[in-house]
Amino acid sequence: MSVPPTETFPWERIESGITGQYLLSEAIKAEKGEPTPDCRTGACSNCGVCDHQTVHNVIAPADAAVGTFVTGQAVRKNDSGPEKSIRIRFTKLGPARFLSHLELSTALSRALNLSGITFVYSQGYHPHPKISFAGATSVGMESRGEFADLRIQDIREEIGLLTTRINAALPVGLVITAMCELPPRTFSLAELVVGFTYDLILPGDEDDQELDRIEAVIRAFLHAGEFHVIRKTSQKTITKEIRSFVTELALDRTGRRILLSARFGPEGTVRPAEVLTAVLGFSTDHLHRIRIVKSGTRLADFADKADQQIFFPR
Secondary structure: OOOOOOOOOHHHHOOOOOOHHHHHHHHHHHHHOOOOOOOOOOOOOOOOOOOOOOOOOOOOOOOOOOOOOOOOOOOOOOOOOOEEEEEEEEEEOHHHHHOOHHHHHHHHHHHHHHOOOOEOEOOOOOOOEOEEEOOOOOOOOEEEEEEEEEEEEOOOOOHHHHHHHHHOOOOOOEEEEEEEEEOOOOOOHHHHEEEEEEEEEOOOOOOHHHHHHHHHHHHHHHHOOOOEEEEEOOOOEEEEEOHHHEEEEEEEOOOOEEEEEEEOEOOEOOOHHHHHHHHOOOOHHHHOOOEEEEEEEEEOOOOOHHHHHHHOOO
């Protein structure tokens, strides 16, 4: 071996269940060309993974048809009680703005699990918790109101206590501010949400001349029939018309912020960063000094008071 067997490796800090002594013995066997018997049919290799109680080998019968044999670990069973759907409103502020959508979903799911909530899972080979979001907020963008619908096993607990316990397990910046149970046949988030509003908070060092320039550019943009931007992906470059997605655009000189209201739908939306760079002419360096905050959500006209309750808390 090129590395001394007494060497401490970086991954030894991670508890994976497999012992370092077992890995060392396997390395020595590999150098000698000696095989390790298959523990499914032979003796236990004492690797450390199985405790032979909670974790153990599960062998499919030889006569089981392909795709018909499943284990308790392979599929989450949704038979532990009545189910219910809940809708949550939560913030994504401060350091949480650097979370990707996948990381945000993982953090939220972990906090819900730690609080004692049992998700209802989809069926099939790759079961996933039934959770859906109103949209994916990009990395670096903050939000005062994100929304998610969850399908869970009813734990019969008061909403306020449950919210407090979940928040205790969430990272800094993610805070559930409202939670409600959804009645049957309610509209989904994808059906209700038709747009978002944003506060584009400027650094604060702009002089009157710069503010005049911003106002002039905004007026020209609002009077334009269309406005195209170039979007580059890893595979292709496309031209996107964004004027039709902007419903409001204004400068708040006193608050040193730009107010943006954008339409959202199956055909897409406009990105706040595109408005700042392509429309208003800010450089990429200047863009990094502007705080982008999703401040509100616009709902479809058919949303009733019950639908609006969690989106517009008093």
